[in-house]
Amino acid sequence: MLHPEISGNKWRKLKYVLRHALSEDARGLLTFGGAYSNHLHALAAAGRQLELATAGIVRGEADSINNPTLSDASAWGMALEFVDRRQYRLRHTQAYLTQLAYRYPGYHIVPEGGSCPLALPGVAELWQELPPSDELILPVASGGTLAGLLSARPAGTRLRGYAVLKGKGWLAETVHQLYPPADGDSGWQLRLDHHGGGYAKCSAADRIAIAQLSGELRVPLEPVYSGKALLGLFRDIAAGCYTPGSRLIFLHTGGLQGARSG
Incomplete structure:
Protein backbone atom coordinates (compact mmCIF):
# COMPACT_ATOMS: atom_id res chain seq x y z
CA MET A 1 0.00 0.00 0.00
CA SER A 115 19.82 -1.02 8.80
CA CYS A 116 21.81 2.07 9.77
CA PRO A 117 21.28 5.18 11.93
CA LEU A 118 19.58 7.04 9.05
CA ALA A 119 16.97 4.28 8.85
CA LEU A 120 15.68 4.86 12.38
CA PRO A 121 13.73 8.13 11.93
CA GLY A 122 11.83 6.77 8.93
CA VAL A 123 10.79 3.67 10.85
CA ALA A 124 9.92 5.73 13.95
CA GLU A 125 7.32 7.64 11.93
CA LEU A 126 5.25 4.46 11.86
CA TRP A 127 4.06 5.13 15.44
CA GLN A 128 2.04 8.07 14.09
CA GLU A 129 -0.11 5.60 12.12
CA LEU A 130 -0.75 3.03 14.87
CA PRO A 131 -3.53 2.92 17.46
CA PRO A 132 -2.57 2.33 21.12
CA SER A 133 -1.58 -1.23 22.01
CA ASP A 134 -0.04 -3.25 24.82
CA GLU A 135 2.42 -4.95 22.49
CA LEU A 136 3.66 -4.45 18.94
CA ILE A 137 4.82 -7.66 17.27
CA LEU A 138 7.15 -7.76 14.24
CA PRO A 139 9.60 -9.96 12.31
CA VAL A 140 13.29 -9.16 12.83
CA ALA A 141 16.26 -9.86 10.54
CA SER A 142 18.92 -7.14 10.34
CA GLY A 143 17.48 -5.26 13.36
CA GLY A 144 16.91 -1.83 11.85
CA THR A 145 13.12 -1.84 12.01
CA LEU A 146 13.13 -2.94 15.65
CA ALA A 147 15.74 -0.30 16.55
CA GLY A 148 13.77 2.43 14.78
CA LEU A 149 10.58 1.51 16.62
CA LEU A 150 12.45 1.41 19.94
CA SER A 151 13.75 4.94 19.34
CA ALA A 152 10.21 6.33 19.64
CA ARG A 153 8.42 3.62 21.62
CA PRO A 154 5.41 4.85 23.62
CA ALA A 155 5.85 4.21 27.33
CA GLY A 156 2.85 1.90 27.54
CA THR A 157 3.75 -0.36 24.61
CA ARG A 158 6.16 -3.31 24.63
CA LEU A 159 7.91 -4.56 21.51
CA ARG A 160 8.32 -8.24 20.75
CA GLY A 161 10.46 -9.15 17.76
CA TYR A 162 10.38 -12.59 16.14
CA ALA A 163 13.79 -13.43 14.71
CA VAL A 164 13.45 -14.96 11.24
CA LEU A 165 17.07 -16.14 11.32
CA LYS A 166 19.41 -17.70 13.84
CA GLY A 167 19.99 -14.56 15.90
CA LYS A 168 21.00 -15.95 19.28
CA GLY A 169 23.98 -14.14 20.73
CA TRP A 170 24.31 -11.37 18.16
CA LEU A 171 20.93 -10.00 17.07
CA ALA A 172 20.23 -8.16 20.33
CA GLU A 173 23.73 -6.66 20.18
CA THR A 174 23.06 -5.44 16.63
CA VAL A 175 19.89 -3.70 17.80
CA HIS A 176 21.82 -2.17 20.73
CA GLN A 177 24.45 -0.81 18.36
CA LEU A 178 21.79 0.93 16.27
CA TYR A 179 19.84 2.19 19.28
CA PRO A 180 21.72 1.94 22.61
CA PRO A 181 19.23 0.98 25.34
CA ALA A 182 18.63 3.10 28.41
CA ASP A 183 19.61 1.59 31.75
CA GLY A 184 17.02 -0.93 32.85
CA ASP A 185 15.14 -0.77 29.55
CA SER A 186 12.86 -3.81 29.56
CA GLY A 187 10.36 -2.60 26.99
CA TRP A 188 11.26 -5.16 24.36
CA GLN A 189 12.05 -8.81 23.81
CA LEU A 190 13.40 -11.04 21.04
CA ARG A 191 11.76 -14.38 20.34
CA LEU A 192 14.51 -16.61 18.96
CA ASP A 193 12.82 -20.00 18.61
CA HIS A 194 10.68 -19.48 15.51
CA HIS A 195 13.29 -19.06 12.76
CA GLY A 196 12.41 -22.40 11.18
CA GLY A 197 16.03 -23.45 10.69
CA GLY A 198 17.53 -20.17 9.53
CA TYR A 199 17.05 -17.26 7.17
CA ALA A 200 14.70 -18.02 4.26
CA LYS A 201 14.35 -21.61 5.49
CA CYS A 202 10.84 -22.92 6.03
CA SER A 203 9.62 -26.49 6.33
CA ALA A 204 6.87 -27.83 4.10
CA ALA A 205 4.58 -28.09 7.13
CA ASP A 206 5.20 -24.46 8.09
CA ARG A 207 4.60 -23.29 4.52
CA ILE A 208 1.23 -25.02 4.60
CA ALA A 209 0.44 -23.47 8.00
CA ILE A 210 1.40 -19.99 6.73
CA ALA A 211 -0.76 -20.44 3.64
CA GLN A 212 -3.68 -21.46 5.86
CA LEU A 213 -3.15 -18.39 8.07
CA SER A 214 -3.05 -16.19 5.01
CA GLY A 215 -6.35 -17.62 3.79
CA GLU A 216 -8.09 -17.44 7.15
CA LEU A 217 -6.99 -13.85 7.83
CA ARG A 218 -7.28 -12.73 4.19
CA VAL A 219 -3.86 -11.15 4.47
CA PRO A 220 -1.13 -11.98 1.93
CA LEU A 221 1.94 -13.52 3.59
CA GLU A 222 5.34 -14.83 2.51
CA PRO A 223 7.40 -17.53 4.28
CA VAL A 224 10.56 -15.49 4.91
CA TYR A 225 9.50 -12.62 7.19
CA SER A 226 5.92 -11.82 8.15
CA GLY A 227 4.53 -15.30 7.53
CA LYS A 228 7.14 -16.92 9.74
CA ALA A 229 6.74 -14.32 12.50
CA LEU A 230 2.92 -14.44 12.46
CA LEU A 231 3.00 -18.22 12.71
CA GLY A 232 5.35 -17.89 15.69
CA LEU A 233 2.99 -15.39 17.31
CA PHE A 234 -0.01 -17.71 17.05
CA ARG A 235 2.02 -20.58 18.46
CA ASP A 236 3.13 -18.43 21.39
CA ILE A 237 -0.44 -17.31 22.06
CA ALA A 238 -1.51 -20.96 22.15
CA ALA A 239 1.35 -21.68 24.56
CA GLY A 240 0.20 -18.94 26.95
CA CYS A 241 3.08 -16.54 26.33
CA TYR A 242 0.76 -13.50 26.15
CA THR A 243 -1.51 -12.06 28.82
CA PRO A 244 -5.19 -12.82 28.07
CA GLY A 245 -7.08 -9.66 27.18
CA SER A 246 -4.00 -7.71 26.08
CA ARG A 247 -4.18 -5.69 22.86
CA LEU A 248 -1.64 -6.87 20.28
CA ILE A 249 -0.76 -5.30 16.94
CA PHE A 250 1.20 -7.32 14.38
CA LEU A 251 3.36 -5.30 11.99
CA HIS A 252 3.40 -6.74 8.48
CA THR A 253 6.73 -5.55 7.08
CA GLY A 254 5.93 -6.13 3.41
CA GLY A 255 8.36 -7.99 1.17
CA LEU A 256 5.68 -10.01 -0.57
CA GLN A 257 7.90 -10.34 -3.63
CA GLY A 258 9.78 -12.94 -1.54
CA ALA A 259 6.84 -15.31 -1.91
CA ARG A 260 8.08 -15.93 -5.44
CA SER A 261 11.01 -17.89 -4.03
CA GLY A 262 8.71 -20.94 -4.01
Missing part, protein backbone atom coordinates in the same frame (compact mmCIF):
# COMPACT_ATOMS: atom_id res chain seq x y z
CA LEU A 2 2.97 2.32 0.52
CA HIS A 3 4.54 1.59 -2.87
CA PRO A 4 4.18 -1.23 -5.40
CA GLU A 5 7.89 -2.06 -5.39
CA ILE A 6 9.53 -0.34 -2.40
CA SER A 7 7.32 -2.01 0.17
CA GLY A 8 6.71 -1.97 3.91
CA ASN A 9 9.68 -1.39 6.17
CA LYS A 10 12.07 -1.02 3.21
CA TRP A 11 10.32 2.18 2.12
CA ARG A 12 10.57 3.54 5.66
CA LYS A 13 14.18 2.47 6.23
CA LEU A 14 15.37 3.92 2.93
CA LYS A 15 13.50 7.25 3.14
CA TYR A 16 16.23 9.31 4.83
CA VAL A 17 19.09 7.19 3.47
CA LEU A 18 18.04 8.16 -0.04
CA ARG A 19 17.53 11.81 0.88
CA HIS A 20 21.05 11.88 2.30
CA ALA A 21 22.54 10.26 -0.80
CA LEU A 22 20.82 12.81 -3.03
CA SER A 23 21.96 15.71 -0.85
CA GLU A 24 25.53 14.44 -1.15
CA ASP A 25 25.22 14.19 -4.95
CA ALA A 26 26.11 10.50 -4.79
CA ARG A 27 26.89 8.86 -8.11
CA GLY A 28 25.15 5.69 -7.02
CA LEU A 29 24.13 3.33 -4.23
CA LEU A 30 25.89 0.11 -3.23
CA THR A 31 24.49 -2.44 -0.81
CA PHE A 32 24.47 -6.10 0.25
CA GLY A 33 21.96 -8.94 0.38
CA GLY A 34 21.05 -12.55 -0.31
CA ALA A 35 19.69 -13.92 -3.55
CA TYR A 36 16.06 -13.20 -2.53
CA SER A 37 16.73 -9.98 -0.63
CA ASN A 38 13.79 -7.59 -0.29
CA HIS A 39 16.34 -4.89 0.39
CA LEU A 40 18.23 -5.40 -2.89
CA HIS A 41 14.89 -5.44 -4.71
CA ALA A 42 13.69 -2.23 -3.06
CA LEU A 43 16.98 -0.36 -3.50
CA ALA A 44 17.15 -1.28 -7.18
CA ALA A 45 13.61 0.05 -7.66
CA ALA A 46 14.45 3.26 -5.81
CA GLY A 47 17.60 3.77 -7.85
CA ARG A 48 15.65 3.43 -11.08
CA GLN A 49 13.07 6.00 -9.96
CA LEU A 50 15.70 8.46 -8.69
CA GLU A 51 17.99 7.87 -11.70
CA LEU A 52 20.79 6.72 -9.42
CA ALA A 53 23.09 3.86 -10.38
CA THR A 54 22.88 0.85 -8.06
CA ALA A 55 25.16 -2.08 -7.27
CA GLY A 56 24.50 -5.14 -5.14
CA ILE A 57 26.99 -7.47 -3.47
CA VAL A 58 25.04 -10.74 -3.45
CA ARG A 59 25.71 -13.66 -1.12
CA GLY A 60 25.32 -16.75 -3.30
CA GLU A 61 26.01 -18.35 -6.64
CA ALA A 62 25.77 -16.55 -9.95
CA ASP A 63 23.24 -19.09 -11.23
CA SER A 64 20.61 -17.39 -9.03
CA ILE A 65 20.77 -14.29 -11.22
CA ASN A 66 17.61 -15.40 -13.04
CA ASN A 67 15.43 -15.77 -9.93
CA PRO A 68 12.47 -13.33 -9.75
CA THR A 69 14.09 -10.99 -7.20
CA LEU A 70 17.41 -10.57 -8.99
CA SER A 71 15.78 -10.54 -12.42
CA ASP A 72 13.81 -7.48 -11.36
CA ALA A 73 16.87 -5.84 -9.80
CA SER A 74 18.95 -6.43 -12.91
CA ALA A 75 16.18 -5.17 -15.20
CA TRP A 76 16.03 -2.00 -13.11
CA GLY A 77 19.75 -1.42 -13.71
CA MET A 78 21.40 -2.87 -10.61
CA ALA A 79 24.88 -4.27 -11.21
CA LEU A 80 25.15 -7.59 -9.36
CA GLU A 81 28.36 -9.05 -7.96
CA PHE A 82 28.21 -12.54 -6.44
CA VAL A 83 30.48 -13.50 -3.54
CA ASP A 84 30.84 -16.58 -1.34
CA ARG A 85 29.91 -16.62 2.34
CA ARG A 86 33.48 -16.03 3.48
CA GLN A 87 33.83 -12.84 1.48
CA TYR A 88 30.31 -11.73 2.35
CA ARG A 89 31.22 -11.81 6.05
CA LEU A 90 33.71 -9.02 5.34
CA ARG A 91 30.90 -6.53 4.64
CA HIS A 92 31.29 -4.92 8.09
CA THR A 93 35.09 -4.55 7.93
CA GLN A 94 36.66 -1.21 7.12
CA ALA A 95 39.26 -2.71 4.80
CA TYR A 96 36.60 -4.31 2.60
CA LEU A 97 34.42 -1.19 2.61
CA THR A 98 37.43 0.91 1.63
CA GLN A 99 38.12 -1.48 -1.25
CA LEU A 100 34.52 -1.18 -2.43
CA ALA A 101 34.64 2.62 -2.16
CA TYR A 102 37.72 2.58 -4.42
CA ARG A 103 36.01 0.31 -6.95
CA TYR A 104 32.74 2.29 -6.85
CA PRO A 105 33.86 5.93 -6.48
CA GLY A 106 31.14 8.33 -5.40
CA TYR A 107 28.72 5.57 -4.41
CA HIS A 108 26.89 5.80 -1.10
CA ILE A 109 27.28 2.45 0.71
CA VAL A 110 24.10 1.23 2.43
CA PRO A 111 24.42 -1.61 5.00
CA GLU A 112 22.64 -4.93 4.57
CA GLY A 113 18.88 -4.59 5.01
CA GLY A 114 19.21 -0.80 5.03
Whole structure:
Protein backbone atom coordinates (compact mmCIF):
# COMPACT_ATOMS: atom_id res chain seq x y z
CA MET A 1 0.00 0.00 0.00
CA LEU A 2 2.97 2.32 0.52
CA HIS A 3 4.54 1.59 -2.87
CA PRO A 4 4.18 -1.23 -5.40
CA GLU A 5 7.89 -2.06 -5.39
CA ILE A 6 9.53 -0.34 -2.40
CA SER A 7 7.32 -2.01 0.17
CA GLY A 8 6.71 -1.97 3.91
CA ASN A 9 9.68 -1.39 6.17
CA LYS A 10 12.07 -1.02 3.21
CA TRP A 11 10.32 2.18 2.12
CA ARG A 12 10.57 3.54 5.66
CA LYS A 13 14.18 2.47 6.23
CA LEU A 14 15.37 3.92 2.93
CA LYS A 15 13.50 7.25 3.14
CA TYR A 16 16.23 9.31 4.83
CA VAL A 17 19.09 7.19 3.47
CA LEU A 18 18.04 8.16 -0.04
CA ARG A 19 17.53 11.81 0.88
CA HIS A 20 21.05 11.88 2.30
CA ALA A 21 22.54 10.26 -0.80
CA LEU A 22 20.82 12.81 -3.03
CA SER A 23 21.96 15.71 -0.85
CA GLU A 24 25.53 14.44 -1.15
CA ASP A 25 25.22 14.19 -4.95
CA ALA A 26 26.11 10.50 -4.79
CA ARG A 27 26.89 8.86 -8.11
CA GLY A 28 25.15 5.69 -7.02
CA LEU A 29 24.13 3.33 -4.23
CA LEU A 30 25.89 0.11 -3.23
CA THR A 31 24.49 -2.44 -0.81
CA PHE A 32 24.47 -6.10 0.25
CA GLY A 33 21.96 -8.94 0.38
CA GLY A 34 21.05 -12.55 -0.31
CA ALA A 35 19.69 -13.92 -3.55
CA TYR A 36 16.06 -13.20 -2.53
CA SER A 37 16.73 -9.98 -0.63
CA ASN A 38 13.79 -7.59 -0.29
CA HIS A 39 16.34 -4.89 0.39
CA LEU A 40 18.23 -5.40 -2.89
CA HIS A 41 14.89 -5.44 -4.71
CA ALA A 42 13.69 -2.23 -3.06
CA LEU A 43 16.98 -0.36 -3.50
CA ALA A 44 17.15 -1.28 -7.18
CA ALA A 45 13.61 0.05 -7.66
CA ALA A 46 14.45 3.26 -5.81
CA GLY A 47 17.60 3.77 -7.85
CA ARG A 48 15.65 3.43 -11.08
CA GLN A 49 13.07 6.00 -9.96
CA LEU A 50 15.70 8.46 -8.69
CA GLU A 51 17.99 7.87 -11.70
CA LEU A 52 20.79 6.72 -9.42
CA ALA A 53 23.09 3.86 -10.38
CA THR A 54 22.88 0.85 -8.06
CA ALA A 55 25.16 -2.08 -7.27
CA GLY A 56 24.50 -5.14 -5.14
CA ILE A 57 26.99 -7.47 -3.47
CA VAL A 58 25.04 -10.74 -3.45
CA ARG A 59 25.71 -13.66 -1.12
CA GLY A 60 25.32 -16.75 -3.30
CA GLU A 61 26.01 -18.35 -6.64
CA ALA A 62 25.77 -16.55 -9.95
CA ASP A 63 23.24 -19.09 -11.23
CA SER A 64 20.61 -17.39 -9.03
CA ILE A 65 20.77 -14.29 -11.22
CA ASN A 66 17.61 -15.40 -13.04
CA ASN A 67 15.43 -15.77 -9.93
CA PRO A 68 12.47 -13.33 -9.75
CA THR A 69 14.09 -10.99 -7.20
CA LEU A 70 17.41 -10.57 -8.99
CA SER A 71 15.78 -10.54 -12.42
CA ASP A 72 13.81 -7.48 -11.36
CA ALA A 73 16.87 -5.84 -9.80
CA SER A 74 18.95 -6.43 -12.91
CA ALA A 75 16.18 -5.17 -15.20
CA TRP A 76 16.03 -2.00 -13.11
CA GLY A 77 19.75 -1.42 -13.71
CA MET A 78 21.40 -2.87 -10.61
CA ALA A 79 24.88 -4.27 -11.21
CA LEU A 80 25.15 -7.59 -9.36
CA GLU A 81 28.36 -9.05 -7.96
CA PHE A 82 28.21 -12.54 -6.44
CA VAL A 83 30.48 -13.50 -3.54
CA ASP A 84 30.84 -16.58 -1.34
CA ARG A 85 29.91 -16.62 2.34
CA ARG A 86 33.48 -16.03 3.48
CA GLN A 87 33.83 -12.84 1.48
CA TYR A 88 30.31 -11.73 2.35
CA ARG A 89 31.22 -11.81 6.05
CA LEU A 90 33.71 -9.02 5.34
CA ARG A 91 30.90 -6.53 4.64
CA HIS A 92 31.29 -4.92 8.09
CA THR A 93 35.09 -4.55 7.93
CA GLN A 94 36.66 -1.21 7.12
CA ALA A 95 39.26 -2.71 4.80
CA TYR A 96 36.60 -4.31 2.60
CA LEU A 97 34.42 -1.19 2.61
CA THR A 98 37.43 0.91 1.63
CA GLN A 99 38.12 -1.48 -1.25
CA LEU A 100 34.52 -1.18 -2.43
CA ALA A 101 34.64 2.62 -2.16
CA TYR A 102 37.72 2.58 -4.42
CA ARG A 103 36.01 0.31 -6.95
CA TYR A 104 32.74 2.29 -6.85
CA PRO A 105 33.86 5.93 -6.48
CA GLY A 106 31.14 8.33 -5.40
CA TYR A 107 28.72 5.57 -4.41
CA HIS A 108 26.89 5.80 -1.10
CA ILE A 109 27.28 2.45 0.71
CA VAL A 110 24.10 1.23 2.43
CA PRO A 111 24.42 -1.61 5.00
CA GLU A 112 22.64 -4.93 4.57
CA GLY A 113 18.88 -4.59 5.01
CA GLY A 114 19.21 -0.80 5.03
CA SER A 115 19.82 -1.02 8.80
CA CYS A 116 21.81 2.07 9.77
CA PRO A 117 21.28 5.18 11.93
CA LEU A 118 19.58 7.04 9.05
CA ALA A 119 16.97 4.28 8.85
CA LEU A 120 15.68 4.86 12.38
CA PRO A 121 13.73 8.13 11.93
CA GLY A 122 11.83 6.77 8.93
CA VAL A 123 10.79 3.67 10.85
CA ALA A 124 9.92 5.73 13.95
CA GLU A 125 7.32 7.64 11.93
CA LEU A 126 5.25 4.46 11.86
CA TRP A 127 4.06 5.13 15.44
CA GLN A 128 2.04 8.07 14.09
CA GLU A 129 -0.11 5.60 12.12
CA LEU A 130 -0.75 3.03 14.87
CA PRO A 131 -3.53 2.92 17.46
CA PRO A 132 -2.57 2.33 21.12
CA SER A 133 -1.58 -1.23 22.01
CA ASP A 134 -0.04 -3.25 24.82
CA GLU A 135 2.42 -4.95 22.49
CA LEU A 136 3.66 -4.45 18.94
CA ILE A 137 4.82 -7.66 17.27
CA LEU A 138 7.15 -7.76 14.24
CA PRO A 139 9.60 -9.96 12.31
CA VAL A 140 13.29 -9.16 12.83
CA ALA A 141 16.26 -9.86 10.54
CA SER A 142 18.92 -7.14 10.34
CA GLY A 143 17.48 -5.26 13.36
CA GLY A 144 16.91 -1.83 11.85
CA THR A 145 13.12 -1.84 12.01
CA LEU A 146 13.13 -2.94 15.65
CA ALA A 147 15.74 -0.30 16.55
CA GLY A 148 13.77 2.43 14.78
CA LEU A 149 10.58 1.51 16.62
CA LEU A 150 12.45 1.41 19.94
CA SER A 151 13.75 4.94 19.34
CA ALA A 152 10.21 6.33 19.64
CA ARG A 153 8.42 3.62 21.62
CA PRO A 154 5.41 4.85 23.62
CA ALA A 155 5.85 4.21 27.33
CA GLY A 156 2.85 1.90 27.54
CA THR A 157 3.75 -0.36 24.61
CA ARG A 158 6.16 -3.31 24.63
CA LEU A 159 7.91 -4.56 21.51
CA ARG A 160 8.32 -8.24 20.75
CA GLY A 161 10.46 -9.15 17.76
CA TYR A 162 10.38 -12.59 16.14
CA ALA A 163 13.79 -13.43 14.71
CA VAL A 164 13.45 -14.96 11.24
CA LEU A 165 17.07 -16.14 11.32
CA LYS A 166 19.41 -17.70 13.84
CA GLY A 167 19.99 -14.56 15.90
CA LYS A 168 21.00 -15.95 19.28
CA GLY A 169 23.98 -14.14 20.73
CA TRP A 170 24.31 -11.37 18.16
CA LEU A 171 20.93 -10.00 17.07
CA ALA A 172 20.23 -8.16 20.33
CA GLU A 173 23.73 -6.66 20.18
CA THR A 174 23.06 -5.44 16.63
CA VAL A 175 19.89 -3.70 17.80
CA HIS A 176 21.82 -2.17 20.73
CA GLN A 177 24.45 -0.81 18.36
CA LEU A 178 21.79 0.93 16.27
CA TYR A 179 19.84 2.19 19.28
CA PRO A 180 21.72 1.94 22.61
CA PRO A 181 19.23 0.98 25.34
CA ALA A 182 18.63 3.10 28.41
CA ASP A 183 19.61 1.59 31.75
CA GLY A 184 17.02 -0.93 32.85
CA ASP A 185 15.14 -0.77 29.55
CA SER A 186 12.86 -3.81 29.56
CA GLY A 187 10.36 -2.60 26.99
CA TRP A 188 11.26 -5.16 24.36
CA GLN A 189 12.05 -8.81 23.81
CA LEU A 190 13.40 -11.04 21.04
CA ARG A 191 11.76 -14.38 20.34
CA LEU A 192 14.51 -16.61 18.96
CA ASP A 193 12.82 -20.00 18.61
CA HIS A 194 10.68 -19.48 15.51
CA HIS A 195 13.29 -19.06 12.76
CA GLY A 196 12.41 -22.40 11.18
CA GLY A 197 16.03 -23.45 10.69
CA GLY A 198 17.53 -20.17 9.53
CA TYR A 199 17.05 -17.26 7.17
CA ALA A 200 14.70 -18.02 4.26
CA LYS A 201 14.35 -21.61 5.49
CA CYS A 202 10.84 -22.92 6.03
CA SER A 203 9.62 -26.49 6.33
CA ALA A 204 6.87 -27.83 4.10
CA ALA A 205 4.58 -28.09 7.13
CA ASP A 206 5.20 -24.46 8.09
CA ARG A 207 4.60 -23.29 4.52
CA ILE A 208 1.23 -25.02 4.60
CA ALA A 209 0.44 -23.47 8.00
CA ILE A 210 1.40 -19.99 6.73
CA ALA A 211 -0.76 -20.44 3.64
CA GLN A 212 -3.68 -21.46 5.86
CA LEU A 213 -3.15 -18.39 8.07
CA SER A 214 -3.05 -16.19 5.01
CA GLY A 215 -6.35 -17.62 3.79
CA GLU A 216 -8.09 -17.44 7.15
CA LEU A 217 -6.99 -13.85 7.83
CA ARG A 218 -7.28 -12.73 4.19
CA VAL A 219 -3.86 -11.15 4.47
CA PRO A 220 -1.13 -11.98 1.93
CA LEU A 221 1.94 -13.52 3.59
CA GLU A 222 5.34 -14.83 2.51
CA PRO A 223 7.40 -17.53 4.28
CA VAL A 224 10.56 -15.49 4.91
CA TYR A 225 9.50 -12.62 7.19
CA SER A 226 5.92 -11.82 8.15
CA GLY A 227 4.53 -15.30 7.53
CA LYS A 228 7.14 -16.92 9.74
CA ALA A 229 6.74 -14.32 12.50
CA LEU A 230 2.92 -14.44 12.46
CA LEU A 231 3.00 -18.22 12.71
CA GLY A 232 5.35 -17.89 15.69
CA LEU A 233 2.99 -15.39 17.31
CA PHE A 234 -0.01 -17.71 17.05
CA ARG A 235 2.02 -20.58 18.46
CA ASP A 236 3.13 -18.43 21.39
CA ILE A 237 -0.44 -17.31 22.06
CA ALA A 238 -1.51 -20.96 22.15
CA ALA A 239 1.35 -21.68 24.56
CA GLY A 240 0.20 -18.94 26.95
CA CYS A 241 3.08 -16.54 26.33
CA TYR A 242 0.76 -13.50 26.15
CA THR A 243 -1.51 -12.06 28.82
CA PRO A 244 -5.19 -12.82 28.07
CA GLY A 245 -7.08 -9.66 27.18
CA SER A 246 -4.00 -7.71 26.08
CA ARG A 247 -4.18 -5.69 22.86
CA LEU A 248 -1.64 -6.87 20.28
CA ILE A 249 -0.76 -5.30 16.94
CA PHE A 250 1.20 -7.32 14.38
CA LEU A 251 3.36 -5.30 11.99
CA HIS A 252 3.40 -6.74 8.48
CA THR A 253 6.73 -5.55 7.08
CA GLY A 254 5.93 -6.13 3.41
CA GLY A 255 8.36 -7.99 1.17
CA LEU A 256 5.68 -10.01 -0.57
CA GLN A 257 7.90 -10.34 -3.63
CA GLY A 258 9.78 -12.94 -1.54
CA ALA A 259 6.84 -15.31 -1.91
CA ARG A 260 8.08 -15.93 -5.44
CA SER A 261 11.01 -17.89 -4.03
CA GLY A 262 8.71 -20.94 -4.01
